[in-house]
Amino acid sequence: QKEVEQDPGPLSVPEGAIVSLNCTYSNSAFQYFMWYRQYSRKGPELLMYTYSSGNKEDGRFTAQVDKSSKYISLFIRDSQPSDSATYLCAMVNDFGNEKLTFGTGTRLTIIP
Amino acid sequence: DVKVTQSSRYLVKRTGEKVFLECVQDMDHENMFWYRQDPGLGLRLIYFSYDVKMKEKGDIPEGYSVSREKKERFSLILESASTNQTSMYLCASSPPGTGREQYFGPGTRLTVT
Known part of the structure; x- marks a missing residue:
């Protein structure tokens, strides 16, 4: 079983819809949770960063962490065609560890 | 603007060829990483360097080696390329500290025939 599970999709939604992307994990030591966005033929770039449980909002994006369920989510409101990309979750424990554990990524397409 | 180039x-x-993939970052980051990305498998870490020569x-890591002679440059070496090393290779860098943001390069699509 992988440490981090992420539905690969693909996921297609109409423009303006709310998108929900999710990851589950098995390692209870994970404390930092990140979402990276990767456009086609580009490297990933950090989108959101959350420490421990709770919600974090940045514009149209909300990251949510539920450590009791080992479940993290990324919500995109008022989705735009420019949001079409692969979204990767990533996480790391709190023991001076520099190495991230990534999910496999979900490919998202927003249909105009 | 921060930059990682490949x-x-x-x-x-x-x-059977020896292959060198080069990565350079201009952010004075201590940490540098090499990943490969394959469909259905996501990003997998090959090697990590937290300082020069470290x-x-x-x-x-099997089938790969790395070299970091200068802080800004991290090289990935395929000693004898095989077809199962056909992949997208991504380099990243980050400052020291747990969970700090990693900055990625654009990737190198390597095909071994």
């Missing part, structure tokens, strides 16, 4: 976007090599194996 020497080639596309590379085609023959089985390296640590990642999850899939």
